[in-house]
Amino acid sequence: MKLSSVIGVAAMAAAGVMMAVPAAAQFAKPEDAIKYRQSAFTVMAAHFGRIGAVVKGEAPYGPSVAADAKIVETMSHLPFPAFVDGTDSGDTGARPEIWKNRAKFDAAAENMQKAVAELAKVAASGDEGALKGAFGVAGKACKDCHDDFRKRR
Amino acid sequence: MKLSSVIGVAAMAAAGVMMAVPAAAQFAKPEDAIKYRQSAFTVMAAHFGRIGAVVKGEAPYGPSVAADAKIVETMSHLPFPAFVDGTDSGDTGARPEIWKNRAKFDAAAENMQKAVAELAKVAASGDEGALKGAFGVAGKACKDCHDDFRKRR
Numbered sequence: 001m002k003l004s005s006v007i008g009v010a011a012m013a014a015a016g017v018m019m020a021v022p023a024a025a026q027f028a029k030p031e032d033a034i035k036y037r038q039s040a041f042t043v044m045a046a047h048f049g050r051i052g053a054v055v056k057g058e059a060p061y062g063p064s065v066a067a068d069a070k071i072v073e074t075m076s077h078l079p080f081p082a083f084v085d086g087t088d089s090g091d092t093g094a095r096p097e098i099w100k101n102r103a104k105f106d107a108a109a110e111n112m113q114k115a116v117a118e119l120a121k122v123a124a125s126g127d128e129g130a131l132k133g134a135f136g137v138a139g140k141a142c143k144d145c146h147d148d149f150r151k152r153r
Numbered sequence: 154m155k156l157s158s159v160i161g162v163a164a165m166a167a168a169g170v171m172m173a174v175p176a177a178a179q180f181a182k183p184e185d186a187i188k189y190r191q192s193a194f195t196v197m198a199a200h201f202g203r204i205g206a207v208v209k210g211e212a213p214y215g216p217s218v219a220a221d222a223k224i225v226e227t228m229s230h231l232p233f234p235a236f237v238d239g240t241d242s243g244d245t246g247a248r249p250e251i252w253k254n255r256a257k258f259d260a261a262a263e264n265m266q267k268a269v270a271e272l273a274k275v276a277a278s279g280d281e282g283a284l285k286g287a288f289g290v291a292g293k294a295c296k297d298c299h300d301d302f303r304k305r306r
Contacts, residue, residue, distance in 0.1 A: 025212075026203060036199050039192035043231065046189050050179060059178075074227055078196065 030087045037082035038092075044075035048138070051123070055135045061128050069116075069123035072138075076116045080109045093151045108145040115141040183240045190235035191245075197228035201291070204276070208288045214281050222269075222276035225291075229269045233262045246304045258302055265294035 027033040047068040053059040083105070088096050098105045115138040122134040180186040200221040206212040236258070241249050251258045268291040275287040 026199070032199075035195060039195035042188060042192035043196060043228075046179070046185075071227065071231070074224065075196075078224070 027082065027084065030084075031090055033082040033084050033087045034090055034092045034094075037079035040075050040078040040082075044072050044079075047071045047075070048142075051119070051131070051135055052139075055132050061131075065131065066120075066123040066126070069120040073113075073116050073120040076113045080106070093153055095149050095151055098149050105145075105149055108141075108148065112138070112141040112145060180235065180237065183237075184243055186235040186237050186240045187243055187245045187247075190232035193228050193231040193235075197225050197232075200224045200228070201295070204272070204284070204288055205292070208285050214284075218284065219273075219276040219279070222273040226266075226269050226273040229266045233259070248302050248304055251302050258298075261294075261298040261301065265291070265298060268294040 027036065050059065050068045051065055051072070054061050054065055083094065083098055085099065088094060088099055115134075119131075119134040119138045122130045180189065203212065203221045204218055204225070207214050207218055236247065236251055238252065241247060241252055268287075272284075272287040272291045275283045
């Protein structure tokens with residue numbers, strides 16, 4: 001490793017210490033982390049599903065779409081810091097691949113977060129015609145990550 | 154009631170119909186509503202607890218406090234529409250008093266939401282000295298509602 005990289009990593013680490021408690025320290029027990037991330041996904045899925053109902057014509061288009069999309073966007077950032085080491089077993093649908101290929105998992109998460117941010121943007125704009133497309137892209141991002149990293153239940 | 158008030162209420166009711174699907178229709182099954190509201194509380198409690206750790210001096214004060222308080226504020230609005238009829242039994246800590254005295258429950262919820270909004274405001278302002286007080290008020294609002302409406306587990 002070059003010296004500049006070492007300094008860079010050290011600086012980032014120092015900044016991290018000042019800015020935030022390490023993710024693992026946020027949870028007293030592994031099962032707390034598991035319950036937390038499952039809860040965040042449950043809330044996200046519920047509001048995503050409400051937008052889905054609108055897209056499918058089962059519920060009317062209205063301001064609730066933007067509110068739901070905003071909640072989905074907020075929730076989309078929460079689960080991932082809870083995939084800490086030691087939470088790959090127990091009552092979890094997480095596959096070991098998450099920890100074996102963290103870079104791919106993180107990229108899939110980021111892909112979803114971007115898609116969901118775009119969905120929230122479209123929903124906030126009130127452009128009903130663009131909703132279905134943005135919802136589809138976000139739904140595919142969810143599915144892609146589930147296919148690779150979530151156990152079949 | 155004055156005619157203007159009657160018209161006002163009717164207009165709000167009509168707007169409500171257009172704006173949102175009734176809460177009960179948001180959940181396919183009673184257990185979905187129960188799981189959803191428990192999940193929202195779990196996420197809220199996790200982030201509230203992180204602020205608590207800062208208040209107690211177990212974690213450093215920093216920008217994460219404002220981020221956590223913002224999430225708590227967002228979450229504070231989610232659980233209550235999920236206390237729909239037919240969700241007073243099953244795997245729930247909700248006491249029947251919620252449905253017997255809904256006005257009191259709603260007032261307790263609103264009291265918590267106001268306290269949490271104030272906490273988020275204080276956290277966003279960066280006024281570290283005011284954090285403990287705002288956190289205490291919010292914590293009391295949580296406890297008051299739990300004392301009356303949550304089963305001892």
